[in-house]
Amino acid sequence: MDLSAIVEDSCARDWETVDADTVDPVRFAVIGLGWFTKGRALPALEASDRCEPAVMVSSSTEKAERIAAETDGADHGITYDEFHDGAARDAYDAVYIVTPNALHLKYVETAAEFGKAVLCEKPMERDSERAARLRDTAADAGVELMIAYRMHTEPAVRRARELIADGYVGEPMSVTGDMSQRLLDRIDPNPDQWRLDAELAGGGALFDIGIYPLNTARFLLDADPLAVTGNTSSTHDAFGEVDETVAFSVEFPDEVYGQCYASHNARQSSGITVTGTEGQVRVEPAFFQDQSRQLHVSRGDGRASVTVEKVDQMLEEFDYFADRLRGDAPIRPDGDHGLVDMHAMEAIYEAAETDRWVSVD
């Protein structure tokens, strides 16, 4: 992995194991038809050679059928209740769960009952106890479970990870990451949405966007948190129940320290930087889908910035998931991986309440 290879082949799908032409596409039941599904997920499923958006699942028959009619490859529009009752169960192979966090478990329970593979949005659930049940439910039923961390198939992040694994930065020493946006600007005119509801979301900025620098730090370092501390704050009434802003620190093994920031009330910004004894690798912008990625590296006397072609991150993620379902390679990130973030985020909230460092179980 050298820089020339990165420039030339930055978007290589190095994870591919199965020729798409030799296998049937994976047919999805898409559970939850909010703006993210309509704007990001369905276009990716429509564009994919490996996937089909077969079944739309929503709160009303009318909405589900309307979106099914608008979506290439969708033949069914059913309600949540009908889904649980087994409607159209022969029409899909896997479920993609993109509901409020606290509803993930019950859809996984039904998918497990029907023997369907699961791609579940992050964070896994609203708390670690339910996330553990979610993982166990899939394992007990023998269905595949992947947590939808799209940074794991984001080319710029993968190239950064390869550089780090190959020793480009020497021994990693620190990681810094941030993600911020003006959520209230984005979701207007519907401010009272589930992301602000503690019962449905489980957490605020940390669960929704702080999980990006947290999880990407883990992915880049290939290491998990030992202890965390942090602070949360809110300035808007809409964030009365959950954190609007979080600043947190993570102790990784080998005295590698992480410092992360996430806010729903700050200028859009996103980046992650790993500094080692010999070099530095930074992806910035990093986490928002509508921006091209830049990979900034420095080592020795020089520094360079590589602009990585923008890919459809949801397409990469869906195609990876389908590749794994149709092949034999293990599927990652799995439920155990997602559960580590749940424990870490709960520890950050505990630390914020108690003003101390909290070990991550």
Next chain:
Amino acid sequence: MDLSAIVEDSCARDWETVDADTVDPVRFAVIGLGWFTKGRALPALEASDRCEPAVMVSSSTEKAERIAAETDGADHGITYDEFHDGAARDAYDAVYIVTPNALHLKYVETAAEFGKAVLCEKPMERDSERAARLRDTAADAGVELMIAYRMHTEPAVRRARELIADGYVGEPMSVTGDMSQRLLDRIDPNPDQWRLDAELAGGGALFDIGIYPLNTARFLLDADPLAVTGNTSSTHDAFGEVDETVAFSVEFPDEVYGQCYASHNARQSSGITVTGTEGQVRVEPAFFQDQSRQLHVSRGDGRASVTVEKVDQMLEEFDYFADRLRGDAPIRPDGDHGLVDMHAMEAIYEAAETDRWVSVD
């Protein structure tokens, strides 16, 4: 303050109050003739219209006289003992103290006795108790005291500060800063120098370079820490006594959070970023003198990077100090300002020992 003005006039000496041609230059006794003095300070004093490097003070007459002979404008080379005894006391108006931290106080005591103004390197001393005595010594004698934070007269940092004060980023929400270098590579073949000696330095990476992001964060935000936490670590034997690496978090008023990192064992890196509700301002590279500064801003839909001419930071600092001595404007950063860093850094060490957040007195 708009971007066009910054591009056009980025190195403006907006702090100037006195025409250099109308006043006598400030004659310095330079106390401590190590590599920083010889490589950075003396060339600046030689180049300055406002200052003269009149008296060289070192451990031996031979060294002091040799360097005086090599330095334009230096007429005296004396020992530390001779300095305390009043040698050449009519030949200088001010002292520049660039000795190991734990020796600052005694030179300030002598300077105060002789009625000389003081420019004292940061950190003020090896601990806050001695730093407070240093401040009081100067105040009681009525001599001017400035702590040598060269970022306060670094043009890129000043422009960033003006943008923030003018509301460019909206309400500041977070600040992130780092400074790292491979100190052992730099000081070879003399690894057992005073920066690694706890008695002389008071602290390691935090005191030596962590103070840059800490203090620059304060300067950019115009705010002081309320509480801190952090971790320290060392991997090399040479750093047995002091921290080689420090990662620390700072709570500022109004729920603004700072996250800083400094290491003597990581790839050279330095930057500081303030993210607000509306925009972001970043200086990177920021703290090493041999790199041009870049000021990166984003707001609305766009982002821009401005390369700021490299200035001689020591010349800016000395000339500012001289301007203030010859004029009536208050001199900043003063001893009270420097003492805040001493308290904050001691609190960071306490936090690292106790794994909790510590209030800054």
